[in-house]
Amino acid sequence: MKFSNTVTYPLLAVLFFGLVLLSNQLFKSARIDLTENQVYSLSGGSKSILSEIDEPIELYFFFSDKASEGLTTIRNYADRVESLLQEYESASNGKIKLHLIDPEPFSEAEDLANDYGLTAASAGMGMDPIYLGLAGSNALDDEKIIPFFDPSKEQFLEYDLSQLIYELSDPEPVKVGLITGLSLTGGQNPMTGQFDPAWTIYEQIQQLYQLEDVDSSAQSLPEGLDVLLLIHPKGLSDEMLYAIDQFALNGGKILAFVDEHHESDPMAAMSGMAGANSSNINRLISAWGIEVDAEKVLLDAALGLDIRTQTGGITKHLGFVGLQAPGFDDEDVTTANLDSINGASFGVITLLPEATTTITPLLQSSEYAATGSSMAYAMTRDPEQLFGQFDQAQAAQHNLAVRLSGSAPSAFEGKPETAQSAAEHLSQTDKLNVIVVADTDMLTDRFWVNKSNFFGQMIASPFADNGAFVTNAIENLGGNNALISIRSRGTFARPFEKVDELTVKAEARFREQEQALEEQLAQTEQQLAELQTSGGEDGLLVLNEEQQAAIDSFMDKKIQIRKELREVRHQLDKDIESLGAQLKLINIIVAPLILVLAVFFLRRSFRLRGAA
Amino acid sequence: MNMVNVLFKREFAGFFATPVAYVFILIFLMLSGIFTFYIGNFFEREQADLLPFFNFHPWLYLFLVPAMAMRTWSEERKSGTIELLMTLPVTTWQITLAKFLAAWAVLGLSLILTFPLWLTVNYLGQPDNGIILAAYIGSWLMSGAYLAIGICMSALTKSQVIAFILSVVICFLFVLSGSGVVLEAFQGWLPTILVDTIASFSFLTHFESMSKGVLAMNNLMYFLISIGVWLFASLLIIEQKKAD
DSSP, X not given: OHHHHHHHHHHHHHXXXXXXXXXXXXXXXXXXXXXXXOTTSOOHHHHHHHHTOOSOEEEEEEEOTTTTTTOHHHHHHHHHHHHHHHHHHHHTTTSEEEEEEOOOTTSHHHHHHHHHTOOEEOOSTTOOOEEEEEEEEETTOOEEEESOOOGGGGGGHHHHHHHHHHHHHOOSOOEEEEEESSOTTOEEOXXXXXXXXXXXXXXXXXXXXXXXXXXXXXXXXOTTOSEEEEESOOSOOHHHHHHHHHHHHTTOEEEEEOOSOOTTOHHHHHHTOSSTTOOOOHHHHHHTTEEEOTTXXXXXXXXXXXEEOTTSOEEEEEEEEEEEGGGBOTTSTTTTTOOEEEEESOOOEXXXXXXXXXXXXXXXXXXXXXXXXXXXXXXXXXGXXXXXXXXXXXXBOOEEEEEEEEEEXXXXXXXXXXXXXXXXOOOEEEEEEEEEESOSGGGSGGGTEEEEEETTEEEEEESSSHHHHHHHHHHHHHSOHHHHHOOOOOOOOOBOHHHHHHHHHHHHHHXXXXXXXXXXXXXXXXXXXXXXXXXXXXXOSSOOHHHHHHHHHHHHHHHHHHHHHHHHHHHHHHHHHHHHHHHHHIIIIIHHHHHHHHHHHHHHHHHHHHHO | XXXXXXXXXXXXXXXXXXXXXXXXXXXXXXXXXXXXXXXXXXXXXXXXXXXXXXXXXXXXXXHHHHHHHTHHHHHHHHHTHHHHHHHSSOOHHHHHHHHHHHHHHHHHHHHHTTHHHHHHHHHHSOOXXXXXXXXXXXXXXXXXXXXXXXXXXXHHOSOHHHHHHHHHHHHHHHHHTTSHHHHHHHXXXXXXXXXXXXXXXXXXXXXXXXXXXXXXXXXXXXXXXXXXXXXXXXXXXXXXXXXX
């Protein structure tokens, strides 16, 4: 017996060890995510990106664990990011290695964080800097970083992480083909005879992506394009339209800027003719399920921009629209973080009844927008006259840019006889991926960027997010379909709404009372000053008793008011504090006592019933 | 199984026949309230979750569960009722299981009675109740593991005090094995896989991932395996003592 026991217990310990190891290995991925928005689960898009990784990727997650003690919000968020990163690691089949690093001040880890170019946030004077960023590198030593995880961008956390991993796993630059009817590259201006520089948007795209210009008169598209960018396409041949159509149906992504009236073109402005300068890919657009009405131009009474008139005054131009946050889709990664987009003579995108595509509006006008005749708009020289064309009665919100996805038919019955391509004709797709924007003026420099000469260097400083919108869209479309499918996720931060409500209420009351008291105080002080000066006018240095008493009483009143003011300010937090105290009392003393008594009596009644 | 049911009822009622269960529940509720509000700064954090509440559970259980478990066998042995129990037509494992389930049910009841805190957090904001549910399940499973250790230690000795101290020490080792202090001591000279294994024996790591809202199979299994192994050990000890 003795012998068997000396063996049994160690055996049991080994069994314990073995079972735990086994369950760790066996059940690694079996889990239920009970969180409301499945925040710890990767979406299908992320998983498919992970499954396509060939070479190992190293991720370095920097978080200042020690320096951030007591900063609940940031710590919670860091925790969330870390959990999600671990999720990526475990779902990557060993392709991703995650390293957790705490860059303490003056450590090698901090130098590393700086080498990668991460941003340190400061929590205040004398506090150590806080790092919360990610650096990743692949087998080719390409590096990508997220300088700082901003808790306010939480809904795009998964998108950002998946994008970083996607870029590391597929280091080929995005290849963008450009077809345009505008002279984006600059060149000689027929009006002035001077050489115009290239548009900033063009330079920006050229810097970020592998850009290939496609001639409008060409009959086919170059091979291997990731994204086709159409900017005010005009006079395209049937063969070209067919090539674009088939490109879209084959899963090619298109970003199209179309305009019924591109007013920034000096020649068009001279002719003053609408329609003479309109884009023309309507045949394609209607196959995608939408229509951009050639006769209409958007006039927005709420978002019209102020412009300087020729006489020097300032007036609102209803056709020059400054779009703002409520008009942006805050769940789409291309628009969610934009502040403003400026443009002119936007077209209005309407949904065709027979549309089979899924349409997501990205940019919308305000609710105080109506459409005017584009012909009349083109003839108008004085912005004031636009008010006359604005029809209040038909004011509504209009779609100015949309994302089209899902299934769409071909715009062509069959392959045109003259088409060069040898590929089979596709008549239908279920994975269309197109963004259509109904304005091209927004791409010109004057609507979004200032350029200044700084010691011989041209410095572009944007004042609107038009450029960011274009690059977001190309980035988004240029990634693979899996990446596009990752939409924004719910947020994780959940504040005490009750407390916020109390603060708002208390502040409102406080402001009212404070104002009243401050008025009283000012009055009292004024009266006091009057009394004191009138005392001096009589030439008497000594005040009589009455005057002295009056001054004293005003002094007292002043002190009293000041005290009340302090009291009111103190009251601001008092409601919250007292709520806290009540909750503490209930949860620590009252509830436990009541509950234990309840259990006691329940049990007694059970026993009595059992005895009866 | 019917026998287990009968024994379970006897044990469960036994808790409420003496003040043990009431005192335990009261202390558990009050301490968890104090920890949540004063040490966890639940109200001042202004975040609608119950993290400050659940974070202290491993430490609360560390002392409360052994205190509850220490009498399981020690008392039976001291008062001699164990002889009586052994003459009954029930097997030792039925008794062990019943004792464990009864005490576990009391722990579950105590957890359920913390619902005022759940009401509080739902009043203050809009918490993710899925996370809270997962954390409750995790907490209850973890308390079962503590309990199984406590019962095993209680089987080992006649003295309740020794049983208490032994179980606190062993539970503490299990809590600690995942903490930074211990892991740092092993890091550097042990291979990573062994360090990870040591970490995976910690109640803390398994409970933490559950308290975030994810019920992972390996976490659930870990606690179930722990409960099974420790109960089995206590069964062996009882059988052995019986033979002695």
